[in-house]
Amino acid sequence: MGLKKSWVESANSAESQFPLNNLPYGVYLDEDGVGSPCVAIGDMIVDLGVLEGEGVINAGDEDPVFDVPFLNEFMDLGTDAWKTVRARLMDLLAEGGDDALSGNEDLRNAAMIAQSDVDMGMPFVVGEYTDFYAGRNHAQNVGEMFRGKENALPPNWLHIPIGYNGRASTVVVSGTDFHRPNGQLKGPNDTVPSFGPCKRLDIELEMGAVVGSGNKMGQPVSVAEADEMIFGYVLLNDWSARDIQAWEYQPLGPFQAKVFATTISPWVVTKEALEPFRCNTPEREFELLPYLQEPGPMLYNIDLEVALAPEAKDETIISRTNYNEMYYSSAQQLAHHASSGCEMGAGDLLGSGTISGVEKHQRGALLEITWAGANPITLDGGETRTFLEDGDTVTLRGAAKGDGFTIGFGECAGKILPAVKFP
Amino acid sequence: MGLKKSWVESANSAESQFPLNNLPYGVYLDEDGVGSPCVAIGDMIVDLGVLEGEGVINAGDEDPVFDVPFLNEFMDLGTDAWKTVRARLMDLLAEGGDDALSGNEDLRNAAMIAQSDVDMGMPFVVGEYTDFYAGRNHAQNVGEMFRGKENALPPNWLHIPIGYNGRASTVVVSGTDFHRPNGQLKGPNDTVPSFGPCKRLDIELEMGAVVGSGNKMGQPVSVAEADEMIFGYVLLNDWSARDIQAWEYQPLGPFQAKVFATTISPWVVTKEALEPFRCNTPEREFELLPYLQEPGPMLYNIDLEVALAPEAKDETIISRTNYNEMYYSSAQQLAHHASSGCEMGAGDLLGSGTISGVEKHQRGALLEITWAGANPITLDGGETRTFLEDGDTVTLRGAAKGDGFTIGFGECAGKILPAVKFP
DSSP states (O other): BBBBBBBGGGSTTOOOOOTTTTOEEEEOOOTSEEEEEEETTEEEEEHHHHHHTTTTTOOOSSOOOOSSSSSSHHHOOHHHHHHHHHHHHHHHBBBTTTOOOTTTHHHHHHHHGGGGGGGGGOOSSSEEEEEOOOOOHHHHHOOOHHHHHGOOOTTTTTTSSSSSEOSSTTTETTTOOOEEEOOOOOTTOSOOOOEOSSSOOOOOEEEEEEEESSSOOOOOOHHHHHHHHHEEEEEEEOOOOOHHHHHHHHTOOOOTSSSEEEEEEEEEEEHHHGGGEOOOOOOOOOOOGGOOOOOOOOOOEEEEEEEOTTSSSSOOOEEEEGGGGGGGOOHHHHHHTTOOOOOOOOOOOEOOOOOOOSSSGGSHHHHTTTTTTSSSSSOOOOOOESOEEEEETEEEEEEEBBBEEEEEOOOOEEEEEEEOOOO | BBOOOOOSGGGGGGOOSOOOOTTTTTEOTTTOOOEEEEHHHTEEEHHHHHHHHTTTTSSSSSSSSSSHHHHHHHHHHHHHHHHHHHHHHHHHHHSSSOOOOTTOHHHHHHHHHGGGEEEESSOOOOOEEEEEBBBHHHHHHHHHHHHOSTTTTTTTTTTTTEEEEEOSTTTEEETOOOOOOOOEEOOOOOOOOOOEEEOOOOOOOEEEEEEEOOTTTOOOHHHHHHHEEEEEEEEEEEOOEHHHHHOOOTOOOOOOTTTTTTEEEEEBBEHHGGGGGGOOOOOOOSOOGGOOOOSSSOEOEEEEEEEOOOOTTTOEEEEEEEEGGBBBBBHHHHHHTTTTOOOOOOOEEEEEEOOOOSGGOOOSSSHTTTTTTOEEEEOSSSSSSSSSSTTTTEEEEEEEBSOOOOEEEEEEEEEEEEEOOOO
16 A cells, blocks of 8 residues: 555655654644644644534534544544544545545635644543553563573563553653652662662653543453554653662552653554554464454554754664564553453553664663663764763654655654752 | 531431541432532531532632532642631531521522432542552561561662552442452462462552642652642552462562452541541651651551451451551652652542551451461351452441541442453
8 A cells, every 4th residue: 555645745745754644643732722633644734623613524423522622532432433534534635535625725724734833732631551561672681681681581471461550640742841850769889778860761662552442340351352442552752760760669660760751742643544554463482361362463563763862962863673573562451451350441541661672773771772871872972871861852753664655653752851959 | 626516416426427527528429320529427418519509618719619520629729728618517517607508498408418318429530549558567467478577578668658550440439349350360380370360359458548739740749748738538448369469560560450449438538637636657767768757747546447248248347457557658658659750639549558457457458367368267157268259348447536526437348249251
């Protein structure tokens, strides 16, 4: 399948992240900071509330779903509504398609805005955020550092998509700067802990699966059902304070090391847009239990990269990898999440776990790239890094590459502000 | 301070859980299951939406806050509003107080309902749920079982209120039955895990602190500020699947073992009502870091008990302890939670951690009471238990005992339904 052509010319470039094939959903902010749901096409956005208000699109619900500053109401309608709206938008934006928008100058002026003229907000209200640990190379590397090569993978790892509950209140959209966290720190030679700014601030390159429709408490779902429940995917940076984590995480897991900020891309790329890029999870060393077995390919072939830019300096690409490195798919993770009867709903966000390839330049966290700080990296401008410095901006990018077109997510960027001083 | 007398006679009994001194907040359900905020007084409830609608109470906000089926809007107003409404309700319900309610039969008929005539709903929408591990006897007992007496307490335990993010979507109100969870299980002699119903279903006797007003992302709070942010307390049963937990929890903490159900009492007892029962956390082995030091007593003297009733049989009290057994207060836990810059808000729920006294009959989990199943308990009817059986109902109760009055929480009860069958 090649490029689908749009009458929005900028969408037809092989370099555009947002061809007609993509149509990702987001929320843009007006001058007063009020958000409205939209889709991206080329270098423009289309306001879905305006189209819905004019009766040009209809998600199938009695009540409007695009008159709120988040996508949750639309997401909650489920897969039939998602397909209906996508097909209608395809028709409205296609070259030679329905001219209800292309042929109506007033409507075009009311509904279409240049992306460069607006800021993007959080695309959805995060219900709850769960983070997984499903990248094998990452788990192997981290395990090797902390437990030695022989015991690198925990015994459960090849059987369970290991995950933990994260914090939803600090999931922020790309472009939201945040303070370096404070926390309890204790070095190997300290007798007691101290409290202060994290010294080992790190990134985690992840994809986030966005749950659309949910299940009821007590009702598990199959992997196929879980796949149906996923509305789309975002880029996700699960910022991590490695020194806080090292001291706090036994026995109940990471807590303050992870709750200060998680950044996502402004655009949610739909499962439909990613359909041509489906691929299989790897061969299994142990057969998975039946509730985790996939009826088909549930991963995606998405190129990913991480860029690091010191304050007021050019960026350096510090990692390139691919989402297809995961051992477990998001559908498997979601099925596992609901297997105990846990209720999942619209806006729940599942972090894939850090995505690392085999090679050093394919690793998705500085912890791995610098081997816990032992091997600093040198940026293009000559500066070195073990972990992040104040003023650093980290940007994630993702691209699923088709024949003559690219499916992108926009940027997932955040800048580190100095730690807040305690009184 | 003794009993405050009310013209609602049933509130003046020394046995009532709901004297005028208490005035806990809840949400009752009408015949159609629609919830309305209310307070308890004796054996009655008072509908706060009706009082607000008639202009008899006013929380100080321009807009009504009691016309919604949850307390979050009121909680979010903060401590001044909480004090204003409580003082007004005290006056309206006191013997010899303002007669706007007592002297108006129509209003009494519209606003006051017998508790026995209604079911209670969830008192607030749970924003996010965090569970702690702050009971020293519990941590000691569990540590001894799994790591031996010498290494029972993790090295961080005396310095950090250890906590982990829980799951809000399955926090349910007392009286909500739920299914025994399924999950991955692996016994010590199994080579690979199996999937099926949990065999070691347990309780955790906890108190829950309900956050009212919040902080902004990036802004830490002091322990004194954290105490101000807490709206009130509930009883909380953090149901736990010990066998699922044992296999999954390394390295990132409990997940499916805890996300299937957490039960809270229908009544949120306010900090003001508990004020006379404040007491100190214990002497410290290590001085706490400054950000965790308490400016005054932040724990509460609240008697707690756990009752277990097999299907259609009488209950047996299996544990009696007191909230004053905690090593860390909820205010300390909340200050720790926000110390990294984590944003907290109205409806966030903090589980105290399992509350166990020193003696066997004071332990707050079957894991401890039966020492991981090695020493079954015998119930009054002659049945024995190591962990919970299908049909068992567990009920938590709490009482702060003043001079001639009792502050209660209602019951925190849940019944175990059989596990859902997988296809």
